[in-house]
Amino acid sequence: MATEITIDVTQLPQDIRDKLAELELELSEGDITQKGYEKKRSRILAPYIPKQALAPKSNEGSASPSTRAKRRQHRRLTRNESRYHSEVRQEAVQQALAAMQSRPKPSLPMPSKRTSVMGRAPDHTQHDSGDSSTDDDSVGNEEGDLDDQDSGTPPERDRGDRNNRTANDTPTQQVLIHSDSSSTGSARETPPMNRPPKLPERNRVSNGTPAVGLTYANLGNLPGGNLGWEERPVHPIEHRSNREADRSSTGSNMKPQTPSSDQQSYHHQHGSNLQRNSRPEITDLVEAMHNLRTHGSQSSQPPDVTSTGQSRRVAPADRVNRFNQKRSQSSVDESSGTITGTGRWKVSAKIQQLLNTLKRPKRRPLPEFYEDDDIELEMAAKNKDPNAPKPEGSVMSPALGEQLVIPSGLPRNLEAAVQRYGSATFKAPVATVLDPNGKLTITLSYGKLLSRSHKIAFALLNKTGHKGESVVKTGDRVALVYPNNDPINFICAFYGCLFAGVVPVPIEVPLTRRDAGSQQIGFLLGSCSVQVALTSEACLKGLPKSAASGEVVAFKGWPKLTWFVTEHLGKAPKDWSPSPRVTDETPAYIEYTTDRDGSVMGVTMNRAAMLAHCRSLTTACNYTEGEVMVCVLDFKREVGLWHSILTSVFNGMHVIFIPYALMKVNPASWMQMITKYRASIAIVKSRDLHWGLLATRDHRDISLASLRLLLVSDGANPWSLSSCDQFLSVFQNKGLRPDAICPCASSSEALTVSLRRPGRAGVNATGRGVLSMQGLSYGVVRVDQENSLTSLTLQDCGQVMPGAVIVVVRMDGQPYLCKTDEVGEICVHSSATGAQYWGLQGLTNQTFKVQPQQADGTSVSDSEYVRSGLLGFLGPGGLVFVCGSRNGLMSVSGRKHNADDIIATVLAVEPMKFIYRGRIAVFSIKVLRDERICVIAEQRPDCSEEESFQWMSRVLQAVDSIHQVGIFCLVLVNPNCLPKTPLGGIHLSETKRRFLEGTLHPANVLMCPHTCVTNLPKPREIHSDVGPASVMVGNIVQGNRLASAQGRDLGVVDEESDTAKKYQFISEILKWRSTSTADHVIFTLLNSKGTVTMTMTCSQLHKRAERVACLLLERAKINTGDNIALVFPPGLDLIAAFYGCLYAGAVPVTVRPPHPQNLQTTLPTVRMITEVSKSVLILSTQNVIKLLRSKEASNVVDVKSWPLTLDTDDLPKRKLASIYRAPTAEMIAYLDFSVSTTGMLAGIKMSHSAVTSLCRSMKLACELYPSRHVALCLDPYCGLGFALWCLSSVYSGHHSILIPPSEVEVNPSLWLSAVSQYKVRDTFCSYGVMELCTKGLGSSVGLLKQRGVNLACVRTCVVVAEERPRINLTNSFSKLFSALGLSPRAVSTSFGCRVNVAICLQGASSPEPSTVYVDLRSLRHDRVTLVERGSPHSLCLMESGKLLPGSKVIIANPDTKGQCGDSHLGEIWVQSPHNASGYFTIFGDESSYADHFNARLVTGTTGEVYARTGYLGFLRRTENVQADGELHDAVFVVGALDETIMLRGLRYHPIDIENSILRCHKKITECAVFTWTNLLVIVVELEGNENEALDVVPLVTNCVLEEHFLIVGVVVVVDPGVVPINSRGEKQRMHLRDGFLADQLDPIFVAYNM
Helix, strand or coil: CCCCCCCCHHHCCHHHHHHHHHHHHHHHCCCCCHHHHHHHHHHHHHHHCCCCCCCCCCCCCCCCHHHHHHHHHHHHHHHCCCCCCCHHHHHHHHHHHHHHHHCCCCCCECCEECHHHCCCCCCCCCCCHHHCCCCCCCCCCCCCCHHHHHCCCCCCCCHHHHHCCCCCCCCCCCCCCECCCCCCCHHHCCCCCCCCCCCCHHHECCCCCECCCCCHHHCCCCCCCCCCCCCCCCCCCCCCCCHHHHHHCCCCCCCCCCCCHHHHHHHHHHHHHHHHHHHHHHHHHHHHHHHHCCCCCCCCCCCCCCCCCCCCCCCCCCCCCCCCCCCCCCCEECCCCEECCCCCCCHHHHHHHHHHHHHCCCCCCCCCCCCCCHHHHHHHHCCCCCCCCCCCCCECCCEECCCCCCCCCCCCCHHHHHHHHHHHCCCCEEEEEECCCCCEEEEEEHHHHHHHHHHHHHHHHHHCCHHHCCCCCCCCEEEEECCCCCHHHHHHHHHHHHHHCCEEEEECCCCCCCCCCHHHHHHHHHHCCCCEEEECHHHHHHCCECCCCCCECCCCCCCCCEEEECCCCCCCCCCCCCCCCCCCCCEEEEEEEECCCCCEEEEEEEHHHHHHHHHHHHHHHCCCCCCEEEECCCCCCHHHHHHHHHHHHHCCCEEEECCHHHHHHCCCHHHHHHHHHCCCEEEECHHHHHHHHHCHHHCCCCCCCCCCEEEECCCCCCCHHHHHHHHHHHHHHHCCCHHHEEEEEEECCCEEEEECCCCCCCCCCCCEEEEEHHHHHCCECCECCCCCCCEEEEECCCEECCCCEEEEECCCCCCEECECCECEEEEEECCCCCCEECCCHHHHHHHHCECCECCCCCECCCCCEEEEEEEEEECHHHEEEEEEECCCEEEECCEEEEHHHHHHHHHHCCHHHHEEEEEEEEEEEEECCEEEEEEEEEECCCCCHHHHHHHHHHHHHHHHHHHCCCEEEEEEECCCCCCECCCCCECHHHHHHHHHHCCCCCCEEEECHHHHCCCCCCCCCCCCCCCHHHHHHHHHHCCCCECEEECCCCCCCCCCCHHHHHCCCHHHHHHHHHHHCCCCEEEEEECCCCCEEEEEEHHHHHHHHHHHHHHHHHCCCCCCCCEEEEECCCCHHHHHHHHHHHHHCCEEEEECCCCHHHHHHHHHHHHHHHHHCCCCEEEECHHHHHHHCCHHHHHHCCHHHCCEEEECCCCCCCCCCCCCCCCCCCCEEEEEEEECCCCCEEEEEEEHHHHHHHHHHHHHHHCCCCCCEEEEECCCCCHHHHHHHHHHHHHHCCEEEECCHHHHHHCCCHHHHHHHHCCCCEEEECHHHHHHHHHHCCCCHHHHHHCCCCCCCCCEEEECCCCCCCHHHHHHHHHHHHHHCCCCCCEEECECCCCCCCCECCCCCCCCCCEEEEEHHHHHCCECCECCCCCCCEEEEECCCCECCCCEEEEECCCCCCECECCECEEEEEECCCCCCEEEEEECCCHHHHHHCCECCCCCCCCCCEEEEEEEEEEEEEEEECCCCCEEEEEEEEEEHHHCEEECCEEECHHHHHHHHHHHCCCEEEEEEEEECCEEEEEEEECCCHHHHHHHHHHHHHHHHHHHCCCEEEEEEECCCCCCECCCCCECHHHHHHHHHCCCCCCCEEEECC
């Protein structure tokens, strides 16, 4: 790592020391970047290096302590001024964080990021790249990185050197932050493990304890634990650079380095501390590591569930949990407090950490009794605090301004003013503009203004259309589109409109088609029916044009405009004069304003109000003719427009305009103009004062003695106070008079509300109040002590305007007058206010026509008041105090917070080190019936992961401590990525919109739902004292039907008759068919091209089965009852081998062959099934046997461990004499093994009698006869799929067309084409196949139609499944292929499970499947409430087919085993002759499955024996009538009992949560949820750029909270294909969980919600 020289500066020659001091001054004032500083410094010091010993790099530019102190002095001046800054706030934050330190808190788990996501600027184009220094951004940005800041993408600084700084500069280096972020590479890769961090020089005290004294300069350079989470040294943590290396490495690159001497002494003093402090964490870890060991006896790691090579989903595979693969156990070295092993923090350790953090309750406990209901949630959110302060004053009386006396000699209106000064003093200047270099470019005289505005007025009324006619009439609205640096053309156009009686609508120049907020401006123009836009030549050139026509492009949402250039117009005819055709009540101009969600409204100003406003400003500000005004504001709206365009011309003044671009280059330019022109008035924002302060090198020649009025336009901003104070303290000796500083309060609707009068005198001329923020949050004014941490110091905004009346009314509800000590909205009654929002009558009535009321409901007066949107109160002497705005107000849990206050606190946490000051947005979003605060800021490019995370953690504490409110979401984005307003500020509503739609692309996200959400519904209490008997009695009393349903009778087979006895079993039936219908084709196998690869008749199958039996008896010498594994691909060999086993008296076990591309996962499952099923032999084909013995396979499973393997391609030629061994009814026919979604391997025993019953009942239900064709497109290895593929055809004699699903992957149209070609009436498929067709054929339905594919023949299309019907998929499939004649009635689902492979199946003559809508919330309480379609919280469920003949189903409570009523959700229990005979084995926890096959009810018919399916569901009697005339009972499956998640006493089905998540962001392609130690973990697959990964974290958290009332604990964002899917297309969530906890997912991002 690069070391840097440290030189004792005192030893250097004087001139060198002077140079260094000057250089440091430049750095502190922002005249040079950090990099430039370092370069110059090393150049100056180069000659002196040999004389000094080299030492490790220290941080502050390696200066000596004395220089550092000097530099801090220089820097303090420039650092402490901020728009939002207040001394009180800085100290408050320090003290709050210091107080937090004393409380022991667990460390926060840091989010994990993939290397590729780190520190990289997003892929989308930079906004506004040339112009990145934004609104309130300090110009000399601390270290003065003007270069960094003004280039669109700030250069990445050398990260290596940041890591070696002492803690002096990297704030809380001692805070324990566990990062497994595979961070930025570079020198951070392998830190020495056992080295304690070095304490900062100045904080080290002789006895080894850190110093406590704090100043602002080292806020955040606190010693250990400033984060407040834990006072412990940090363990440097290894960052992974390369996953492969790091999986194999076990601590090899972590040899501790010998500490240097001063570190050893530190270690010695702090040794005991270190040991003591790190112990608790280590024990947690050890526990967590133990938790990770699996429940099986072997300490085995689940197979890796990810595919590293490709991102598409790997072949679906049944992954069995807990099978012995060796696990490299990470050893935990307790003495050193480090973890060896993979060298990263395990996920489970982080979760443990998160749990420790969440153990300590932060907010008020949940109120006791709640219903799970919206109104209750709302009430809980607005919980009234009984101890809250209440207003105690008397009701306020309206404040009156002095009478408006119009000075004599003023023009009678604005047009008259232009006429007067344009003829009498035509050479006098009206406006001067500076160019971006600060040179005077153009000056407009009053004479020129008069002639130009006349030309424009004439042209407007006569020349705006084509061919010289005009489309504009008096009273029409036209847009004024002029850039910020062109006030001269603007002022001419504005007055031209006034002369013509046309209404100007000034708007911003649209830069691109998709400008933030320009669409809203378009809506305003549309509603004002604007057809013409006036602009300048230069501006028109710069607008984006369409390539084809060369015309200006149509901006999104804008009406069609004619662009009209207002320069170089011809003279108006001599006899033409603008006729006074307009009355005082007609609109003069429309000013746009934006509300909090970004909607743009047009405030209409009529002529009388415009004139009255000019008069009252003239009186209040004492304006006189010829005065010089300097204006830094936007002249198109609000204060800039009123003073510099209207009132200045009204009084014949001269205005010097300073464009924003110049302010960025030379922030002192406005003061230089005051000096040069001896201006008496300046109109600025507090930002401009702040920027002016930073430009210290320009202060020498400035004189502000001529200034009598310094109007601070955003004086209503609570934080303008400190800018004013500091500006005065610095410039008082340059002639600035204290009484010249005049803050004012204003809004577009009410115009100027109040203004501090210049040259004021008297007791109440100005005022300031130190107010309690706690009080303000309850809307009450309470004076606080000067030194209080949670106070807000406000300055007044002056007195009421002349001729106006002000009242303060309640913010919510009716406009009742406030009490004197209550905060409310300021309302103004005056002749100078806006008249309406153009075209919005409803909003106009609410805002412009307010009648304040007394407490008893009577109106205060008949006058109508205008709401100003400003929140405040009246102080002594009629002074107006503003403490916030309606738009910035956030109401959280019944308390109100102001966005500006939160911004101030956030920025007081070391503002400049991590984020840019002016680039921050604070807003609230509504989640779960309450507002939640979000803070979004741009982070600096050189800020490391750890630093930004530390900063975020401290912001949380500071806001919590000072405002007593939690931040719900804290987001950092890359530099220049927040949307900007035209003047460079952050576009708040656009930022909020992007955040909510997930297009903001954050660099860091921290969500805190656990600490913020206090209005969750009450956890459900399970009443254990209510037994099943009382529930049953309750059901009977209420008249609820007990849930039970029956399929029709199987019919009686005469057991005694010979034929029945002879052909009872499936093997005998095949023998019988081989003689009676020998040549009947029973099977046809298709390949991906749709061609027949093989057919089999009854006799061919019989003969081949006999030869397989010979092979078994001759070669393998098997005994009756031996188990044989059949490892075949789907096809006819499998069927022949199955019957061969039956002939030989062996028990077949069908096993899916391993997938050649995915041996790692699939082979262990094959190995396991053969082992667990105790198979003595493997039967297979040559290719599969080769694969099992291949070198790749031997890396996964030991080749020697396989049992004897026989190849059916090599069958014996001669036939043995007596091979057939007849079965008995109870004999096991076959074993059926399958892996459940929870990763459990279970094998069931199917007896010969069960097989016969199953086939018989399917034959009856589906009307299967030898003449039928049935198409099967599913896997033949277990469950109903196997029964259909291997058993059903042989029993019923119908022709089965076999289509392996793997062939459909190659050719999606294969299955449907075959169905059409063979005119199939009944077809069976899996969800996987249905999804392949829906996704793969969406665009080619027309093509299939041309090929003649017709699905009208299909009577039943059944999806074979063991889950809740996927109704969205079946509906999409039906809709898509209805074009090919598929009847929507045909598509249905079936239901089977381990204990009974086919419980429900849609029969040939069954009524069509019914759907119901149930209430999701009641399902969580195990109740079934039917609701109407489309009602909130409704879930659509489809029945799972018709009960098979001979089956009976009841719904039972899985815990108490009592029978449920119809309105309860319970476990489905089944009684049927084709139930399995029991488990052969369950690999896993056997005890809990003992009663699955012989469960009995404890109420009602207690004698009957049922099998428990393990699925929750309910029964409904439908209106449909069955074939037998009975009403039809529908079975609805809701989900597997094993998969349900119990949280807060409520039962959740993962699929419901997942469906919500899939809807919340368009880039989420798949997701899965599971719980770990009561935390809800959500894994989402992201299809898109990695930089979009963090967008989904807030959206996922919000949607789960909103729809399911659950707080998400961890959000894991992964690549597509990571969520493991089994062969039936079901998610294996438990397997995913094991992979996550074992760190095998390679996530893009892991967020741990606080």
